[in-house]
Amino acid sequence: xxxxxxxxxxxxxxxxxxxxxxxxxxxxxxxxxxxxxxxxxxxxxxxxxxxxxxxxxxxxxxxxxxxxxxxxxxxxxxxxxxxxxxxxxxxxxxxxxxxxxxxxxxxxxxxxxxxxxxxxxxxxxxxxxxxxxxxxxxxxxxxxxxxxxxxxxxxxxxxxxxxxxxxxxxxxxxxxxxxxxxxxxxxxxxxxxxxxxxxxxxxxxxxxxxxxxxxxxxxxxxxxxxxxxxxxxxxxxxxxxxxxxxxxxxxxxxxxxxxxxxxxxxxxxxxxxxxxxxxxxxxxxxxxxxxxxxxxxxxxxxxxxxxxxxxxxxxxxxxxxxxxxxxxxxxxxxxxxxxxxxxxxxxxxxxxxxxxxxxxxxxxxxxxxxxxxxxxxxxxxxxxxxxxxxxxxxxxxxxxxxxxxx
Amino acid sequence: xxxxxxxxxxxxxxxxxxxxxxxxxxxxxxxxxxxxxxxxxxxxxxxxxxxxxxxxxxxxxxxxxxxxxxxxxxxxxxxxxxxxxxxxxxxxxxxxxxxxxxxxxxxxxxxxxxxxxxxxxxxxxxxxxxxxxxxxxxxxxxxxxxxxxxxxxxxxxxxxxxxxxxxxxxxxxxxxxxxxxxxxxxxxxxxxxxxxxxxxxxxxxxxxxxxxxxxxxxxxxxxxxxxxxxxxxxxxxxxxxxxxxxxxxxxxxxxxxxxxxx
Numbered sequence: 093x094x095x096x097x098x099x100x101x102x103x104x105x106x107x108x109x110x111x112x113x114x115x116x117x118x119x120x121x122x123x124x125x126x127x128x129x130x131x132x133x134x135x136x137x138x139x140x141x142x143x144x145x146x147x148x149x150x151x152x153x154x155x156x157x158x159x160x161x162x163x164x165x166x167x168x169x170x171x172x173x174x175x176x177x178x179x180x181x182x183x184x185x186x187x188x189x190x191x192x193x194x195x196x197x198x199x200x201x202x203x204x205x206x207x208x209x210x211x212x213x214x215x216x217x218x219x220x221x222x223x224x225x226x227x228x229x230x231x232x233x234x235x236x237x238x239x240x241x242x243x244x245x246x247x248x249x250x251x252x253x254x255x256x257x258x259x260x261x262x263x264x265x266x267x268x269x270x271x272x273x274x275x276x277x278x279x280x281x282x283x284x285x286x287x288x289x290x291x292x293x294x295x296x297x298x299x300x301x302x303x304x305x306x307x308x309x310x311x312x313x314x315x316x317x318x319x320x321x322x323x324x325x326x327x328x329x330x331x332x333x334x335x336x337x338x339x340x341x342x343x344x345x346x347x348x349x350x351x352x353x354x355x356x357x358x359x360x361x362x363x364x365x366x367x368x369x370x371x372x373x374x375x376x377x378x379x380x381x382x383x384x385x386x387x388x389x390x391x392x393x394x395x396x397x398x399x400x401x402x403x404x405x406x407x408x409x410x411x412x413x414x415x416x417x418x419x420x421x422x423x424x425x426x427x428x429x430x431x432x433x434x435x436x437x438x439x440x441x442x443x444x445x446x447x448x449x450x451x452x453x454x455x456x457x458x459x460x461x462x463x464x465x466x467x468x469x470x471x472x473x474x475x476x477x478x479x480x481x482x483x484x485x486x487x488x489x490x491x492x493x494x495x496x497x498x
Numbered sequence: 499x500x501x502x503x504x505x506x507x508x509x510x511x512x513x514x515x516x517x518x519x520x521x522x523x524x525x526x527x528x529x530x531x532x533x534x535x536x537x538x539x540x541x542x543x544x545x546x547x548x549x550x551x552x553x554x555x556x557x558x559x560x561x562x563x564x565x566x567x568x569x570x571x572x573x574x575x576x577x578x579x580x581x582x583x584x585x586x587x588x589x590x591x592x593x594x595x596x597x598x599x600x601x602x603x604x605x606x607x608x609x610x611x612x613x614x615x616x617x618x619x620x621x622x623x624x625x626x627x628x629x630x631x632x633x634x635x636x637x638x639x640x641x642x643x644x645x646x647x648x649x650x651x652x653x654x655x656x657x658x659x660x661x662x663x664x665x666x667x668x669x670x671x672x673x674x675x676x677x678x679x680x681x682x683x684x685x686x687x688x689x690x691x692x693x694x695x696x697x698x699x700x701x702x703x704x705x706x707x708x709x710x711x712x713x714x715x716x717x718x719x720x721x722x723x724x725x726x727x728x729x730x731x732x733x734x735x736x737x738x739x740x741x742x743x744x745x746x747x748x749x750x751x752x753x754x755x756x757x758x759x760x
Contacts, residue, residue: 413600413628
């Protein structure tokens with residue numbers, strides 16, 4: 093008997109019991125839908141984590157001044173005054189894995205433009221900073237190396253500052269007052285968004301030459317941090333070691349003594365975030381897979397009920413010439429049709445759920461074709477696995493007994 | 499396998515009868531039920547020729563159902579030989595038996611045994627689905643079969659929309675659709691009123707007149723009298739094998755039967 097005929101028989105049998113067929117499929121629909129929606133959410137989170145890390149700057153290392161232990165009171169990172177401009181020059185010169193570096197120190201200050209004022213972070217740095225952090229300009233340009241050398245009163249502002257101080261006014265060329273010192277705005281940075289690792293608004297910032305900050309605002313000549321970019325992501329670990337060696341040497345730290353600085357490799361953070369998101373995907377996916385297995389058990393349950401209920405039908409079919417193989421194939425195909433049809437509807441409901449999640453909860457969702465293909469294969473496997481036993485049971489019935497069954 | 503089963507001609511067989519359609523030789527059947535052994539058939543031998551209309555009578559427990567199951571290839575004898583159209587059926591495996599049931603045997607049951615929620619047409623098509631017959635051919639044959647039993651206008655009715663007599667006629671059409679060598683009817687009138695029972699016998703007689711071999715199991719002498727020959731079973735043996743004398747013609751009987759008013 094050819095397969096098409098058996099599929100036709102199976103479809104007719106399912107059509108005779110529409111409500112039951114649909115309810116049975118529901119388990120698979122929910123299972124497949126859940127797998128697709130959950131994996132999409134997980135992969136969306138993974139992609140977002142990667143984007144946030146990319147937004148922090150590529151291949152970046154963050155060298156911060158270290159902690160000090162004063163009479164048993166530990167002061168936290170950034171408390172030492174030993175990190176200086178010359179350290180940065182040495183890092184640039186002596187570490188082959190380092191591409192570029194930018195110094196930094198910061199404070200907070202009240203900034204005034206016209207009748208508006210705004211409290212924000214003031215960062216002193218050099219023009220390399222924007223390159224190290226891969227932070228493009230929306231308008232205008234950076235201050236120059238000359239501005240750093242001459243400690244000029246120039247400033248680059250972040251998007252949040254522009255919004256709060258300028259509104260509709262064009263900022264480039266205007267003058268703002270920081271601590272009553274006038275600064276000319278040379279550029280506006282493009283929006284960077286909230287930092288993934290730190291959760292702070294990265295656009296709420298004003299950047300001025302490091303020398304200007306040190307001499308005219310804080311009066312401190314040491315650095316809080318140095319931003320370093322490595323030549324590649326792989327090289328960031330080598331860069332970390334080279335920087336540590338250079339700084340230990342320059343700060344005359346003897347072997348066995350603690351560092352008075354701290355090097356944080358953002359590749360580590362990136363990897364961690366990546367792993368977290370991956371774990372999240374696996375977790376969501378496996379919970380959803382459990383519902384798919386439950387759906388499969390539902391199919392097996394209904395098929396077993398169906399075999400018992402249709403014992404007489406099986407007897408009739410055998411009496412008129414169906415072989416054991418025909419009966420087994422019919423019930424197996426019924427199970428596969430149920431699970432595949434459920435899988436197909438499940439894909440659509442999963443996609444619909446993903447769409448709803450994106451548009452109502454504003455979660456990032458990434459629908460992956462691999463998840464869809466896996467769901468189809470898995471639902472078919474569920475049909476075969478859970479349909480086999482009931483089909484076998486049907487095929488093994490004795491036709492005489494089956495015909496007598498009431 | 500197919501080589502051993504010659505495609506039989508439609509219902510109109512040549513009534514030469516030179517060879518037996520069914521040849522049963524010393525058939526025994528035991529059932530082992532735990533400690534006890536039930537001896538259902540104790541050496542049955544019979545020969546039925548093409549075009550015969552044989553009734554099988556006897557009290558329940560006499561072995562007629564077992565004999566029927568063996569003739570229908572649903573069961574195998576414990577010992578003895580059963581030859582159907584020259585094929586020794588008692589030696590075939592399950593798959594080959596299914597093929598024989600499909601091609602050579604038409605079943606009619608007491609309880610009609612139609613598939614519910616399936617139209618008359620689809621019920622009749624069912625055996626063709628297992629017979630490597632094309633869909634169009636299957637449909638055509640099913641329709642012809644239904645016309646043969648006078649239900650050409652009821653093809654799209656469901657069993658629940660048909661009377662008992664009509665359902666049994668659908669079952670007969672289904673039994674005929676693969677053009678079998680023999681029609682096996684197991685108490686076909688058991689669930690029907692007396693007039694409808696005679697109507698079914700009328701159909702059987704007409705099919706038999708066209709050359710179809712019919713074997714009818716019944717415990718009602720009124721029904722058995724429409725056959726040409728009667729076999730009486732008791733205690734697992736054929737006790738009597740006789741031709742029916744003064745056989746009534748069902749269509750004549752129907753003329754004298756009152757139509758029951760509801």
